[in-house]
Amino acid sequence: MSRLILASASPRRLALLQQLGYAPEVQIANVDETPHAGEAPEVLAQRLARSKALAVATAYPKDLVLAADTVIALGEQAFGKARDAAAAYAMYEQLGGREHQVFTAIALVQDGQIHSHLQSSSVQLRALTDQEMQAYWASGEPADKAGAYAIQGLGAIFVENLQGSFSGVMGLPLFETARLLSRCGLPPPALTPAWAGSV
Numbered sequence: 001m002s003r004l005i006l007a008s009a010s011p012r013r014l015a016l017l018q019q020l021g022y023a024p025e026v027q028i029a030n031v032d033e034t035p036h037a038g039e040a041p042e043v044l045a046q047r048l049a050r051s052k053a054l055a056v057a058t059a060y061p062k063d064l065v066l067a068a069d070t071v072i073a074l075g076e077q078a079f080g081k082a083r084d085a086a087a088a089y090a091m092y093e094q095l096g097g098r099e100h101q102v103f104t105a106i107a108l109v110q111d112g113q114i115h116s117h118l119q120s121s122s123v124q125l126r127a128l129t130d131q132e133m134q135a136y137w138a139s140g141e142p143a144d145k146a147g148a149y150a151i152q153g154l155g156a157i158f159v160e161n162l163q164g165s166f167s168g169v170m171g172l173p174l175f176e177t178a179r180l181l182s183r184c185g186l187p188p189p190a191l192t193p194a195w196a197g198s199v
């Protein structure tokens, strides 16, 4: 039975996989996340998820290697993490009071083959006051999150509406991930038939 390797430094992705009962080994993929010139946000998310999975898979050819990437999009403009407070405030100015897309791509490498899926959600954030922007950034929560907010945290107070996948916005769409892993022979352990042997 293959092991599951999570090619991610994101504690959210690990926690979400654990929610399904998986206990993956974590191996961090170091890939350059700079967008290519003119690259559409959803293309960027897919390219990075695949690059992360492939980067780790070379060292684990017998295992299943899962990676993901989350990109916020306002039209053709992509938002990743904010490098400082000013960058976060600029994002809140643009994202507040309108709807944006959250693209999370997942990629799974098995036996040298790559399987992937793009999950798309729409999120409506309300406008933030200057005081809220400063206080929210100072909370520390936005620093390592795409779009400088966390739907699963304090950032929830700004989320007026979500259409799509809550776990996808958090960084790992669970429906699609479980489906992909199941198709590759690794359903959630609790759903693995007893006759299939130990996982």
Ligand SMILES: Cc1cn([C@H]2C[C@H](O)[C@@H](COP(=O)(O)OP(=O)(O)OP(=O)(O)O)O2)c(=O)[nH]c1=O
Pocket (backbone or CB within 6 Å): 007, 008, 009, 010, 011, 012, 013, 028, 029, 033, 052, 068, 069, 070, 071, 102, 144, 145, 146, 147, 149, 150, 151, 152, 169, 170, 171
């Ligand atoms: C929009 C949003 C993003 N995020 C997180 C998920 C991801 O961890 C992060 C997006 O950055 P990513 O570059 O997708 O991932 P990462 O750098 O954290 O981890 P790795 O590349 O090693 O897999 O933002 C939330 O936790 N909540 C949210 O509401």
